[in-house]
Amino acid sequence: MGDRRAIGVFDSGMGGLTVLRALRDTLPHEDLVYLGDTARLPYGTKSADTVTAYALQATRKLLAHDVKMVVIACNTASAVAIEPLANQHAPLPVIGVVEPGARAGVAATQTNRIGVLATESTVKGGAYARAIGALAPEVSIRQQPCALFVALAEEGWGNDAIAEAAAARYLKPLFDDPDTAPDTLVLGCTHFPVLAPAIARVLGDGVTLVDSAATTAETVAAALAANDLATDDPSNGSERFLATDAPERFARVGGLFFGSEIAADAVELVDLRHG
Amino acid sequence: MGDRRAIGVFDSGMGGLTVLRALRDTLPHEDLVYLGDTARLPYGTKSADTVTAYALQATRKLLAHDVKMVVIACNTASAVAIEPLANQHAPLPVIGVVEPGARAGVAATQTNRIGVLATESTVKGGAYARAIGALAPEVSIRQQPCALFVALAEEGWGNDAIAEAAAARYLKPLFDDPDTAPDTLVLGCTHFPVLAPAIARVLGDGVTLVDSAATTAETVAAALAANDLATDDPSNGSERFLATDAPERFARVGGLFFGSEIAADAVELVDLRHG
Numbered sequence: 001m002g003d004r005r006a007i008g009v010f011d012s013g014m015g016g017l018t019v020l021r022a023l024r025d026t027l028p029h030e031d032l033v034y035l036g037d038t039a040r041l042p043y044g045t046k047s048a049d050t051v052t053a054y055a056l057q058a059t060r061k062l063l064a065h066d067v068k069m070v071v072i073a074c075n076t077a078s079a080v081a082i083e084p085l086a087n088q089h090a091p092l093p094v095i096g097v098v099e100p101g102a103r104a105g106v107a108a109t110q111t112n113r114i115g116v117l118a119t120e121s122t123v124k125g126g127a128y129a130r131a132i133g134a135l136a137p138e139v140s141i142r143q144q145p146c147a148l149f150v151a152l153a154e155e156g157w158g159n160d161a162i163a164e165a166a167a168a169r170y171l172k173p174l175f176d177d178p179d180t181a182p183d184t185l186v187l188g189c190t191h192f193p194v195l196a197p198a199i200a201r202v203l204g205d206g207v208t209l210v211d212s213a214a215t216t217a218e219t220v221a222a223a224l225a226a227n228d229l230a231t232d233d234p235s236n237g238s239e240r241f242l243a244t245d246a247p248e249r250f251a252r253v254g255g256l257f258f259g260s261e262i263a264a265d266a267v268e269l270v271d272l273r274h275g
Numbered sequence: 276m277g278d279r280r281a282i283g284v285f286d287s288g289m290g291g292l293t294v295l296r297a298l299r300d301t302l303p304h305e306d307l308v309y310l311g312d313t314a315r316l317p318y319g320t321k322s323a324d325t326v327t328a329y330a331l332q333a334t335r336k337l338l339a340h341d342v343k344m345v346v347i348a349c350n351t352a353s354a355v356a357i358e359p360l361a362n363q364h365a366p367l368p369v370i371g372v373v374e375p376g377a378r379a380g381v382a383a384t385q386t387n388r389i390g391v392l393a394t395e396s397t398v399k400g401g402a403y404a405r406a407i408g409a410l411a412p413e414v415s416i417r418q419q420p421c422a423l424f425v426a427l428a429e430e431g432w433g434n435d436a437i438a439e440a441a442a443a444r445y446l447k448p449l450f451d452d453p454d455t456a457p458d459t460l461v462l463g464c465t466h467f468p469v470l471a472p473a474i475a476r477v478l479g480d481g482v483t484l485v486d487s488a489a490t491t492a493e494t495v496a497a498a499l500a501a502n503d504l505a506t507d508d509p510s511n512g513s514e515r516f517l518a519t520d521a522p523e524r525f526a527r528v529g530g531l532f533f534g535s536e537i538a539a540d541a542v543e544l545v546d547l548r549h550g
Binding site (some may be wrong): 120151154157165166260 | 313314316320395422423425426427430431432436437441442444520521524
């Protein structure tokens with residue numbers, strides 16, 4: 001009969017909706033519950049203990065919606081909270097975005113040179129470098145913080161001339177020297193898939209772009225199958241949105257990441273602080 | 276003899292350092308203590324009660340450094356917290372950034388049409404529109420949120436082709452119709468003075484740009500004189516920097532706003548939560 005319970009997804013804000021979109025594309029029959037902790041974003045500047053506490057609260061809220069699996073659609077929380085979450089809620093499957101992106105990057109590179117584009121805090125935290133290094137110590141990794149990409153994506157300016165100019169400026173140091181230029185770029189921030197077409201236009205052919213939203217969705221599909229958790233109901237799955245602040249902005253900006261409109265009254269305001 | 280005590284300045288982060296820079300230029304002999312609440316930024320998405328509580332904590336910390344005046348170098352906190360601060364700490368003079376910017380805009384316009392460039396939260400809060408309306412009800416006001424300007428300023432990209440392209444895109448709707456185009460633009464965000472040269476190149480002649488950092492510094496100078504609080508010590512004033520998180524980033528990014536280098540070890544980490 002399959003398992004009709006929903007998949008829970010959380011992020012510090014709206015960027016993780018690129019992961020929700022990839023899940024929707026990959027798993028059209030699954031119900032999805034998305035929680036954006038917009039009242040407390042950004043997570044990237046907060047301590048590991050604080051982010052872990054927030055991630056545990058978010059997971060409890062999702063479990064109150066009877067989810068069968070939790071996806072951490074946030075680089076910061078994936079890097080620090082996946083183990084505590086998985087331990088505290090075993091055998092609930094918990095999937096982050098860092099490991100799938102790292103694995104896809106390692107699979108794609110032929111020159112053993114991977115570039116990682118991420119926020120400053122993700123670059124500093126080094127989660128992608130650690131994950132890639134653990135899978136393939138022979139790979140050399142160069143990281144590039146791309147702070148403006150977040151603002152461009154949130155402004156709805158992710159796919160035009162300004163985005164291309166920003167991408168060209170960020171990528172230049174990585175590709176200046178053909179002897180060290182990567183052949184694979186991992187998009188290590190949930191906001192960045194919105195920029196992928198502009199980045200691809202700047203790079204031209206010969207460089208593989210790894211969208212960690214898409215690779216995370218594939219990992220989720222595999223985990224559903226492995227744990228016998230997939231639904232076999234052939235009807236279309238639903239999406240449900242929870243946010244801890246500003247549902248109107250969540251709907252408006254979130255639509256840019258989700259790739260289709262989110263109605264403001266479809267976003268439920270929730271409080272995690274006493275969870 | 277004059278009053279040798281320092282002027283205290285606070286902001287949610289580093290943007291207010293444009294105000295500190297204007298104070299340094301206008302008042303070369305005054306000592307300045309700057310507090311950036313980097314652990315809790317941004318303020319713009321938080322409730323008025325929370326921002327007021329944070330502003331009261333920041334003021335107590337500055338008073339522990341024996342300041343003679345407090346400058347709120349933050350649009351959000353200026354809009355909501357100036358009255359509670361002034362009331363609780365009277366007769367301490369408390370000066371915000373909104374009223375000086377509004378007053379300078381009203382003084383500059385000849386057509387009674389003022390544009391306000393600000394963050395989304397400042398635009399939504401409407402503080403500039405209220406302040407301008409109270410001074411000059413005959414002025415028509417058009418507000419334009421310019422979210423990307425914050426990221427451009429923090430990236431050190433505030434004065435080049437990408438900044439000009441962003442400015443052209445934001446300004447186009449304001450200037451499309453010559454019958455409603457403003458003759459005066461108020462920079463209603465402490466980050467935006469960094470963008471002023473790029474904005475001016477896009478606008479060309481005929482539009483006055485009001486930098487609320489500069490106008491706030493003039494207001495502070497007038498208030499020092501009126502309250503007999505100016506120093507008459509002819510030596511150069513000092514600057515002291517306090518931050519609630521990430522002193523290294525504060526120094527690096529803050530230098531872009533302050534206009535000269537800030538040494539990382541010159542930034543003292545402080546905790547406001549128990550203040």
